[in-house]
Amino acid sequence: MAKAPEQFETIAEMEAEARPGREGEPHGDDSLMGRFDRWDLRRFTGWDAVKAVALTTFLLLIFAGGSVHKAADELKPGLGRDIVKAVAGPAGWISDQLPLADTRRDLTSWLSPDQQLTGQGFRAAPGGAGRPTTQVPTTPQPLDRLLVTGDSLSTPLDIEIARKLADQGASVEVTRDPHLATGISNTGLVDWGQLSSSQAANDDPDAVVLFIGANEGYPMPGPNGQQVSCCGPAWEAIFQSRVGQMMDNYLQGGVQRIYWLTVPTQRDPARKPIADDVNQAVRAAAAERGAAVRVVDLIPTFTPGDRYRDSIDIDGKQTIVRESDGIHLNEDGSSVAADLVLQAVDRDFDY
């Protein structure tokens, strides 16, 4: 006769009893499907489960309903994002009516591993803000600290650059700071206007490598406060202004050189107008700042003729250089991009 739960010394003993035996086999059946029965835990109803989960959801709504909007910004455009956005409106409204979100922030902010970087880091209007005249050294300078940053495009490029420098025996401290799912045109997740200033101040790099552009194309406020949609000259001008402000933030923060990578053509033809505007804006902003900003153009190497391809010739062998999403570079591709970056860095720095 089976023992009652309280007759067992340990749960392990109960589980051993419950285990379907296979005598003689070196490895008994580990499924332990009956373990929750033997724990004597099934004493609630399905509706208790529903009520408990509903209470969890309700408490999250009143304490952190505002976060839903931010989460929606992280999602790829589509039905899922539309649904989350639809929930975000009322969730944010409910949360705003109560003082609980502030209480939650006050109580938990000390746990946050980094500062909040959402907000108004960019000036709204393109142009007119005056650019700093950057003095660029004419002879190679020592390179002690290199920051590699951007969106998801910047990794594993950052790792490849760090490895190549380490393999060369260079004593360069490489800071890797990717911010996945973020974009210059979308300040909801991370405001790159603020982040660039913060990186220059906190990391104190001699040079910055930037690879960003996988999540662009969001409407941005224009000079008169109206929303300007992608793509076209007006959107490109605002984007160029933002890129220029980021460049200025780095340069004013003590960075000597910026290496900004263009976005190679992506598989999805619908993304081409966005990438074209992004790249054009980067080139124009860099040209305004002279030798302080070098554009590392990846298009001739990865997508010559602006035509997407999965593989390129590396050392006489066709090699896949893109991830399956048709956007990112894989490890082999990032290694090639890292070589191009380091060729540019070699001209300006000793390490």
Next chain:
Amino acid sequence: MLFPTIEFAIFFPIVLALSWALMPRQQIWKPFIVVASYVFYAAADPRFCLLLAAITLVSQLAVVAIHRTEDERLRKWFTAGGVVFDLGILAVFKYYGFFVSDVSDVLDSIHLGMPLPLVTIALPIGVSFFSFQAVTYVVDVKRRQTEPASLLDAAIYLSFFPHLVAGPIVRASEFLPQLKKPRDPDRVAVGAGLTLIALGLIKKVMIADYLAREVVDKVFAVPQAYSAPDAILAAYAYAAQIFCDFSGYTDMAIGLALLMGFVFPQNFNSPYRATGFRDFWRRWHMTLSRFLRDYLYIPLGGNRKGRVRTYINLMLTMALGGLWHGAAWNFVAWGAYQGTGLSAEHAINGRLGRIFPGWLRWFVTFNLIVVGWILFRSTDLSLFGDYMSALVRSGPATLYSVPVVGAILLVIGLQLLPERPMEGIELRLGRLRPLLLGAALAVVVLIVGATVPSQGVPPFIYFRF
């Protein structure tokens, strides 16, 4: 759709409520849960739903054909057809790129190369798990261990969202009987379910991701830049990270299933308590190890064909098990390393236990497992070489901090504690009132959410597999 996301926080309460509302009407509940699971899966990429549907349909066809004939030869052919299709899908989507880039290089060098198009193929999330589950369905019916289910039940079994993307690998014989009648709405392990979900969140976000961010990712990215103290720390940190990452996911999956009235098999049982390789594989990813045992090692002959064949079978099983984790040589090498450990243990045949005390066997096993994790985490074999060099390079310790060392000791130390206190805590938590636990879960989510950096929550390690 991932568990710790806003989308899932919207999806799950709705599905849970509808599931219990529809449960008494099985003819509605069953299509509903299939649709809900496909919606869950479509959030990653709707196109992959076709793949899941194809595996379901072909496996079901094979199972029905096997069941309808008594001719053993035909049963074998139908089984082979189903298994080849299920594993073929896995091979094409997971290993094509590896084959055309790495394996074809080897074939080229011996003039056996073949021209294959160089294209990238997206890896459907969870394909490694649901294709293996489909194999268990086909083979279990062939072995007469399971009766064929209806197409709808088979679709639920293969697509049920709590286990769809990263296991545990639930056998058909474990899950299908749970579909034979509605789950009892008066006997739901709500407390255990909510406790496991909270525990899984803490393990994933507060421990695994924290250790990855502070130590593991830095050192494994550029091991050349670090010396022995940091490399040693990162190796132990990775052991703690991968346990918390994967067992955290499993805890959430089991907890979610419990709330819906279903029970999944256990997947982890204090693996760092192991005193040998065989003991480790009885405790680590238990549903994979029993799959490898029952559907690969034993069909290969197991230990019934002499000592040499046993070692070959162990090596082959573990090397293929390693390759299951990812299409790269380091995973094959990791599998072979595990196979070597198991073979060596088999050769010694229990004599270790008589010669060495338990604590010494634990110490040696644990450190050998950690060395294996270095191989597992290294993205290629040259990186593994760089890491091993870092382990003997003198230099300063730069990554040590109280929270980092504390987290590692906590993860490993808790597994070494006597089982009774831990079980007592789980039992007490599991018996609390559901509403109290629901409120506690909200507090846990808010605290865990506050520790998420601006880069967001990284995907679970096993999602790539």
